[in-house]
Amino acid sequence: MSDVSPTLDEFRHFREKMNEAILNAGNLSINRFFALDTRTYEAGALDAKTKELLGLVASMVLRCDDCVTYHTVRCREEGVTDAEFYDAFSVALVVGGSIVIPHLRRAVARLEELPEA
């Protein structure tokens, strides 16, 4: 990754530590939102792979690097191939424009950290 991005391990460590702190604070709305967030990507009428691709593209056009990292990992786990990733990236790029490019660069750098199945 870029010299100033966290490694995947640093990202995971900070994410887990802070998620735990947030959930332990005991705010009911926040805790329910976190549960709902997890549940939404479970297979339903659309399968988990498609939902993760939707989450990835939504994260990319909204330009959230941490969200892109998370869904890139999950997409890989669901078997998304490199060619499928790039097809999803192309939709995000055309919908969101050139301001998506810096996030695309970081997404591709993450992808290089995750071996194709």
Place this chain on the structure above:
Amino acid sequence: MSDVSPTLDEFRHFREKMNEAILNAGNLSINRFFALDTRTYEAGALDAKTKELLGLVASMVLRCDDCVTYHTVRCREEGVTDAEFYDAFSVALVVGGSIVIPHLRRAVARLEELPEA
């Protein structure tokens, strides 16, 4: 639709008329962008249905009603069922938050204009 939204016919008429005016102006960058926009949703590593769902969710989290209308029509043409639409909507809602809701309402109103295959 809402009393203040255009009908689907009004939307299509205005869209086609203005697209024609834009393309006739002869700006090379803009014309190439329009060609690229169309091309991006053609089947590749991902099929056209999945790409249209990606376009729909991207449009919804970016809160672009005209874009949502366009991709809702295209998704229906690609055979997206009501249950699949709602699954896609749920991802957009959770990623984008309650500010997505007014656009969800208008998307569902559009969906009611388009009979399930």
Place this chain on the structure above:
Amino acid sequence: MSDVSPTLDEFRHFREKMNEAILNAGNLSINRFFALDTRTYEAGALDAKTKELLGLVASMVLRCDDCVTYHTVRCREEGVTDAEFYDAFSVALVVGGSIVIPHLRRAVARLEELPEA
């Protein structure tokens, strides 16, 4: 309101009709989100009036007219005075910049529809 904005009655009618259609579709994630959305504004460590002001300013900087209309009505019900509304508007304007102004105009037009208690 503006010649092209719905009246408050039209807004309420469309909102209720579409919310009903959405909830009847039976998507569990979406229905839980709607329940959570309502719950979040109930009095907790912060009172309902403060939470509604937070919702109003969040809606304004994100430039969601329907959300602004909803929270303007709710703020009025919680006793927010005109001077307090304008103080909240000033924060939204300075944080979000001049692109907030068209939404401020429509918020003030809504406010004129809602008599001060």
Place this chain on the structure above:
Amino acid sequence: MSDVSPTLDEFRHFREKMNEAILNAGNLSINRFFALDTRTYEAGALDAKTKELLGLVASMVLRCDDCVTYHTVRCREEGVTDAEFYDAFSVALVVGGSIVIPHLRRAVARLEELPEA
């Protein structure tokens, strides 16, 4: 314009009426912001025409139709030609992506209401 957009006259009337209501409310921060907003587009190191083009492109990528209408009128007053408008639009489109297109359509419809000098 589109069947659901206000005419230029309706836009101007609503804008002036609500600006007057806002300024009359006497909130010091808001009134200073409005004065600052006007002042910022006056000629300085950059001339007024360039500043209005900057305002136009900023409004377009942020997808604010009322702001686009305002700066389109001002750009025309500063002598911006159709070819210059389209060059500015092309930058907005490439930076902001296809979600800019609906706003581009409405900008071009406005442009047709304003004769080239």
Place this chain on the structure above:
Amino acid sequence: MSDVSPTLDEFRHFREKMNEAILNAGNLSINRFFALDTRTYEAGALDAKTKELLGLVASMVLRCDDCVTYHTVRCREEGVTDAEFYDAFSVALVVGGSIVIPHLRRAVARLEELPEA
């Protein structure tokens, strides 16, 4: 904080150094904006604590980490408790969706740097 976020001291040092460089450049519009920005959070019809909470939630839904850091510090100075912070966070999360979560994590990490009064 995260391995890649600046410490609170680094944030303050960079902020003060660059603010000084910006103000010394002598651009009248920019300097007036900075003065207006400060003034807007002074107590008026709403007290300073409420205004800082509004600034915090606006910053969070717009996903500006530096702005969130600034308003978190100011909210603490105005006596906002942990439970009140989490209530404000819950509004930001529900309005802005899961893309707010990475910023929420960083806000909570900042909060841990600032002892409750």
Place this chain on the structure above:
Amino acid sequence: MSDVSPTLDEFRHFREKMNEAILNAGNLSINRFFALDTRTYEAGALDAKTKELLGLVASMVLRCDDCVTYHTVRCREEGVTDAEFYDAFSVALVVGGSIVIPHLRRAVARLEELPEA
């Protein structure tokens, strides 16, 4: 620059390395977008300097630090003076509001790395 921003050299190195990886992946839509992105800033009805200023302000209101860095470098190459930069910044600040300020700070830090011609 800030302790956590990449240096200009790090930025350029990461940008070139990842652009190469992206283009080598051979996705036609993405590759055409990159070509179109470059082409759009070439002199046309508007000269290259004005187009780069448009790209800079668009990047700033959309709050993309990498894009701001890129256009700041290009603007300097086109002979934009410090006073002209600050005039462009003032438009971005007023249109986009105080959430632009952290990006303005980083833009000014970049400017200090690039000697005035």
